[in-house]
Amino acid sequence: MNESLQQERNDSASETSHAxxxxxxxxxxxxxxxxxxxxxxKGFDLDIHKGEFVTLLGPSGSGKTTCLMMMAGFETPTHxxxxxxxxxxxxxxxxxxxxxxxxxxxxxxxxxxxxxNLAFPLEVRRLSKAEIKRKVARALAMVRLENFGDxxxxxLSGGQQxxxxxxxxxxxxxxxxxxxxxxxxxxxxLREEMQYxxxxxxxxxxVSMIYVTHDQTxxxxxxxxxxxxxxxxxxxxxAPETLYEAPENAFVANFIGENNRLYGEVTEMIGDKxxxxxxxxxxxxxxxxxxxxxxxxxxLSLRPERVDIAASGAEASFDNRFRAEVREVIxxxxxLRTRVSVCGTDEFIxxxxxxxxxxxxRPGQSVDIGWSSSDCRALxx
Amino acid sequence: MSDSPxxxxxxxxxxxLKVSLRRAVRRSKIKAFLLVSPLLLFLxxxxxxxxxxxxxxxxDNPEVxxxxxxxxxxxxxxxxxxxxGEEVFAALAEDLREGQQARNLGLLSSRLNYEKSGMRSTIxxxxxxLGTLEPPYREALIELNDTWGELDTWKLIQREASPxxxxxxxxxxxRQLTPDGEIVRAxxxxxxxxxxxxxxxxxxxxxxxxxxxxGYPVAFLLASLPLRYSNLLMILVLLPFWTSLLxxxxxxxxxxxxQGVLNDLMVAVGVIADExxxxxxxxxxxxxxxxxxxxxxxMILPLYSVMKTIPPSYMRAARSLGGRPFLCFRRVYFPLTIxxxxxxxxxxxxxxxxxxxxxxxxxxxxxxxxxxxxxxxxQTSLNWGLAAAIASILLFVVVVFYLVFNxxxxxxxxxxx
Ligand SMILES: Nc1ncnc2c1ncn2[C@@H]1O[C@H](COP(=O)(O)OP(=O)(O)OP(=O)(O)O)[C@@H](O)[C@H]1O
Ligand SMILES: [Mg+2]
Numbered sequence: 001m002n003e004s005l006q007q008e009r010n011d012s013a014s015e016t017s018h019a020x021x022x023x024x025x026x027x028x029x030x031x032x033x034x035x036x037x038x039x040x041x042k043g044f045d046l047d048i049h050k051g052e053f054v055t056l057l058g059p060s061g062s063g064k065t066t067c068l069m070m071m072a073g074f075e076t077p078t079h080x081x082x083x084x085x086x087x088x089x090x091x092x093x094x095x096x097x098x099x100x101x102x103x104x105x106x107x108x109x110x111x112x113x114x115x116x117n118l119a120f121p122l123e124v125r126r127l128s129k130a131e132i133k134r135k136v137a138r139a140l141a142m143v144r145l146e147n148f149g150d151x152x153x154x155x156l157s158g159g160q161q162x163x164x165x166x167x168x169x170x171x172x173x174x175x176x177x178x179x180x181x182x183x184x185x186x187x188x189x190l191r192e193e194m195q196y197x198x199x200x201x202x203x204x205x206x207v208s209m210i211y212v213t214h215d216q217t218x219x220x221x222x223x224x225x226x227x228x229x230x231x232x233x234x235x236x237x238x239a240p241e242t243l244y245e246a247p248e249n250a251f252v253a254n255f256i257g258e259n260n261r262l263y264g265e266v267t268e269m270i271g272d273k274x275x276x277x278x279x280x281x282x283x284x285x286x287x288x289x290x291x292x293x294x295x296x297x298x299x300l301s302l303r304p305e306r307v308d309i310a311a312s313g314a315e316a317s318f319d320n321r322f323r324a325e326v327r328e329v330i331x332x333x334x335x336l337r338t339r340v341s342v343c344g345t346d347e348f349i350x351x352x353x354x355x356x357x358x359x360x361x362r363p364g365q366s367v368d369i370g371w372s373s374s375d376c377r378a379l380x381x
Numbered sequence: 382m383s384d385s386p387x388x389x390x391x392x393x394x395x396x397x398l399k400v401s402l403r404r405a406v407r408r409s410k411i412k413a414f415l416l417v418s419p420l421l422l423f424l425x426x427x428x429x430x431x432x433x434x435x436x437x438x439x440x441d442n443p444e445v446x447x448x449x450x451x452x453x454x455x456x457x458x459x460x461x462x463x464x465x466g467e468e469v470f471a472a473l474a475e476d477l478r479e480g481q482q483a484r485n486l487g488l489l490s491s492r493l494n495y496e497k498s499g500m501r502s503t504i505x506x507x508x509x510x511l512g513t514l515e516p517p518y519r520e521a522l523i524e525l526n527d528t529w530g531e532l533d534t535w536k537l538i539q540r541e542a543s544p545x546x547x548x549x550x551x552x553x554x555x556r557q558l559t560p561d562g563e564i565v566r567a568x569x570x571x572x573x574x575x576x577x578x579x580x581x582x583x584x585x586x587x588x589x590x591x592x593x594x595x596g597y598p599v600a601f602l603l604a605s606l607p608l609r610y611s612n613l614l615m616i617l618v619l620l621p622f623w624t625s626l627l628x629x630x631x632x633x634x635x636x637x638x639x640q641g642v643l644n645d646l647m648v649a650v651g652v653i654a655d656e657x658x659x660x661x662x663x664x665x666x667x668x669x670x671x672x673x674x675x676x677x678x679x680m681i682l683p684l685y686s687v688m689k690t691i692p693p694s695y696m697r698a699a700r701s702l703g704g705r706p707f708l709c710f711r712r713v714y715f716p717l718t719i720x721x722x723x724x725x726x727x728x729x730x731x732x733x734x735x736x737x738x739x740x741x742x743x744x745x746x747x748x749x750x751x752x753x754x755x756x757x758x759x760q761t762s763l764n765w766g767l768a769a770a771i772a773s774i775l776l777f778v779v780v781v782f783y784l785v786f787n788x789x790x791x792x793x794x795x796x797x798x
Contacts, residue, residue, distance in 0.1 A: 073700075073701075094700040094701055095703050095705055100702075101698065101702075105694060107692065107698035109695060111717060120702055120704070120712070121703050124704045
């Protein structure tokens with residue numbers, strides 16, 4: 001069943017030009033202001049390939065929904081252009097864009113049954129009765145709700161409603177689907193199940209998806225690429241691993257995963273490393289990523305799992321070593337979170353595996369800790 | 382469970398659980414009852430009792446049986462073929478004499494006059510001549526007023542001796558009883574109420590439809606504009622509520638009358654000639670215009686409260702699924718507003734069926750409602766029985782509409798403000 005749907009898609013996809021494959025959706029310097037005073041979206045650039053799963057991730061109020069609404073046609077950009085398959089769509093009304101959309105509260109029509117909800121986009125496209133029936137059945141099968149066609153949305157659980165909303169956004173075979181925090185209202189288990197489901201459908205159908213969330217785990221597990229959003233600007237657009245391993249600025253480093261921060265000033269450039277004098281006086285070697293030149297202030301970003309204690313045997317490769325005092329040890333089963341005082345901060349976190357030689361750490365004890373300069377990224381202040 | 386005899390559950394101090402629960406619940410019930418009792422009392426005194434009073438009055442028929450009690454008794458066993466005998470006339474003379482002394486013949490004479498015109502003067506004149514009346518009364522009374530020599534008069538008295546009557550209801554639907562008890566239509570010249578009932582119904586329907594057409598877009602704007610603007614609009618909608626009904630109605634007179642603002646304007650612009658000014662007031666047009674305006678908020682507010690609960694994402698979803706704006710409205714938005722339409726519709730319709738003051742002021746002769754005749758019978762003709770019968774029929778119509786509506790839409794779906 002799903003194979004045939006995929007087949008149809010591939011057929012239509014092969015007709016589009018190669019250029020459209022690479023630049024399926026483009027935001028070119030898009031700006032948006034609601035009140036003419038404040039820019040909610042500032043110079044937004046995004047380039048999405050066909051079949052890609054791109055997530056817009058960012059804190060509340062950062063303009064994610066606004067971008068999605070501009071894509072769908074419910075808000076007009078104040079400046080800039082949005083291209084779909086190379087065509088500017090700024091003046092195209094929403095119903096002519098052929099973009100599927102899943103809303104945060106699902107927006108299932110309460111006065112229609114599930115099957116009628118799914119039939120709606122097909123009816124407005126004037127498909128024949130038989131074909132509508134076939135496609136509705138197929139879409140229901142895709143989200144595993146074959147026997148729920150006659151129910152009203154109110155008679156479904158949250159997860160089931162979510163599936164129906166997904167099926168409705170896909171039933172008319174759009175090439176692009178937008179989702180605005182579709183899992184926001186679900187509990188944790190259901191979320192994980194639905195994340196998997198959405199990924200499965202994405203892989204099966206090969207549609208492009210733009211997904212909005214402020215849950216970073218969700219973004220990391222689902223996306224091909226993530227656009228980290230803050231303050232109306234894309235801070236970094238990259239694959240999940242890159243975002244985590246190589247954040248380009250302090251905001252991204254903080255927003256994705258846990259992160260130790262040290263503040264200081266760049267004093268010297270040594271080959272591909274730089275020397276930073278911290279505000280507390282210590283000198284640290286780091287990898288310059290987004291730090292200015294010598295004399296510029298910088299934020300050092302260091303993942304807790306990249307810091308180790310000297311007794312572990314790995315210290316040979318560490319070009320940064322400090323003496324720290326253990327403040328707190330939190331036992332988390334497979335690993336330990338140790339909070340230490342070092343380099344002028346009390347909030348320095350170490351994440352260490354629960355192996356024998358780490359188990360002896362006690363609050364008040366002094367330990368030698370260290371990290372490699374290549375894991376310590378000097379970012380903007 | 383707790384009622385098993387072996388071990389009844391008890392609270393800590395040994396009182397059985399059921400008893401103490403009942404006690405606790407009773408206390409909160411009494412408290413709740415005390416809280417609503419002022420309103421309940423008010424409703425019973427000001428609403429329920431008057432309704433029963435009205436229903437009672439519409440069938441109550443005490444006049445003949447109390448004021449002509451001897452006559453009625455004497456008429457028992459009368460053959461209805463020939464004039465009754467001397468004892469009946471004697472009883473009549475006795476009754477009338479007593480009635481005259483007590484000065485309560487008025488009620489009797491008007492009651493009989495409703496059924497047979499001329500009865501009022503017959504009784505008044507007879508009562509006046511009673512002083513010199515000598516037996517045999519039969520000849521003397523017929524001598525005094527020959528109405529007493531008619532069989533129909535006695536049939537009427539006998540019929541109206543019953544303590545309950547349907548003749549008010551018959552009169553309310555332009556019917557009457559013949560002396561022999563058949564129901565026939567009233568003479569052409571006296572038919573009035575049925576036409577008025579129908580006029581009230583269809584004009585109320587027109588008013589309801591007009592308020593819907595005018596109110597729907599306003600309610601939509603109210604529900605979808607940003608708060609700043611919608612508050613302002615809401616004030617404009619509510620403004621009429623804060624203005625006296627009389628002021629609003631008389632303003633319409635000033636605007637619509639033939640020397641009024643609108644006509645003057647149209648003459649000045651040249652749309653109509655000075656001699657051909659439009660008659661827009663003191664007729665049906667006036668009633669419809671003024672009532673539509675006055676009842677508009679009652680349509681807008683329920684619509685608004687329903688529209689307010691429809692998230693904009695429904696329409697967005699419909700648009701994103703490929704529906705043209707109008708189609709989305711028809712298939713998605715409109716069906717969701719039906720509870721509001723129903724609530725506003727039934728509210729405006731029922732209010733307008735029972736509206737009195739505006740049709741009275743701007744309705745002229747042709748734009749009057751049935752309610753204006755209820756008032757007429759209460760204040761001018763003093764036929765309270767007929768007024769009560771018409772009002773009861775109106776109440777019945779409203780209840781029927783309500784039940785049909787409940788059947789079709791379901792009152793529980795309705796949201797008012
Ligand atoms: N219709 C509107 N009119 C005026 N301002 C708006 C409107 N919609 C959003 N905003 C403002 O634009 C900014 C961005 O809003 P947006 O809804 O895009 O944020 P978001 O990233 O989706 O946040 P969240 O994660 O909370 O959904 C916010 O400051 C918000 O107050
Ligand atoms: Mg949002």
